[in-house]
Amino acid sequence: MRDIAYLTVAEASDHIRKKELSPVEYTRALLERIDTYDGKFNTFLRKTPEIAVKQAEQAEAEIQAGNWRGPLHGVPFGLKDIIDVQGIPTTGHSNILAENIAKTDAYVWQKLKGAGAVLLGKLSTHEFAIGGPSFDLPWPPARNAWNSKHFTGGSSSGSGSAVAAGFVPAALGTDTGGSVRNPASMCGIVGMKPTYGRVSRRGVLPLSYSLDHVGPMTRTVTDNAILMSIIAGYDVKDPASARQDVPDFTADLEKGVNGLKIGVIRRFYRKDFEADPEMTQGIENAVKLLSDLGAQIHEIDPGPFDAYASPHRLILLSEAYAIHEKWMQERPGDYGASARRRIMAGAFFRAADYVNALRQREILRRRFNACMSPVDVAITACNMEPAPPIEDDELCEKLYKRHVRPPFNLTGNPAMSVPTGFASTGLPLSMQIIGKPFEEKTVYRVARAYEKATGWTSINPDLDA
């Protein structure tokens, strides 16, 4: 068995099922690793060793008795700290909710718990999934496992870095404007924002009701598909939940890309923005490789990025302000400066501005899907550059002005960040693969073909460096 910290979910699950790996020993090994290294990376806001050991012992007993529940049984896990776990605080990394004990489990945690997953703790986030990286909050910001002087991306910052660091093989994040894909991109892991409505958001602190998504963050594509198969599904108590059948997202993983049509949205990283040359090269190399593997490549143009960015931001901030208005009036000093400034902008929009943004959204959704109709998936950039130094406010702010993730929150299409290698600085590079609504399976299929041909996702950081 290779290094226990970097076992994939699929590998760990196989060892556990065959009784070659004890869930209790696995859990204790990862908790010890977190104790040893997390002081440098701040990925956990709260560890839950008592819950973890108890769940691991239960899993071990069940498996010993021949009752293996499936691929997450006995596998350790982390949750972004905006996802409710009954009886422990959901803080949103904010003073505002420092004492907020969750009354029930989030739907996604119910699903994971039912699958036998082992909760190691709650992970850092940008405050309320919007403001960061921030140094004026009760807890420090997470740092990048590839270089602790660098930003993780956000807002699922702790999830991205903890998975990359081998603290957990998988975590959940949330994505309203790219918050699963950004840390996945910066930390060199795989992060999927599913189709809007595919995964229930019940029990997750909202940022923007009509843009929020929950998604899995893992080191490999296969692991991501395994998680998606568990957390996806209709939830009658989530008004946005989609009545869609849940396929086995792992079923087509090894089918390859021969005959698939792949669109490339070059305008986002060559015209609307100019990406760092190494980032661009990584994407172009990926397109060439997929072509060599038998995919047909077409350039597609869904229109300018700005057309999507403005209504996305306007909807996000309007909905966020509606959620935060009372706290902003009564406890403005309990927010960090970054979240306060961003959320306050929502006060200035008129009802007509919001409704018109929603009207534009529908037009853009139709336009984007028309653009996607001749292809199976599309590829574009995720970030324009690798992770900047975390203490460089200007570069971190610039990052959020130069990313092309929000269009797919606006349209609701599934979109995934996949590693494409490393910059000369040693920091991860990435691309984004976008699918048609409820066609996550095809996104996984393309990502897996690329992963298999390159092996980027099997390279891990040296935490002692």
Place this chain on the structure above:
Amino acid sequence: MIENREALKQEAERFGLTNLTDEQLVQFAEAKSSAELLVGGASPDLHMYDEPAHTFQAGEESE
């Protein structure tokens, strides 16, 4: 000392933001600028039949 402090303070109070410090008032002004830019950038060219995404749908679920 911030420019237009009283005007900003009055504007913030209209939103119920009566407890802002001077530093927070500066952030309030920054938030206003960024909101104005966003609305300006949206410039919708919409026909009256263009309906919003997420139109209400009647459902049968109950509590």
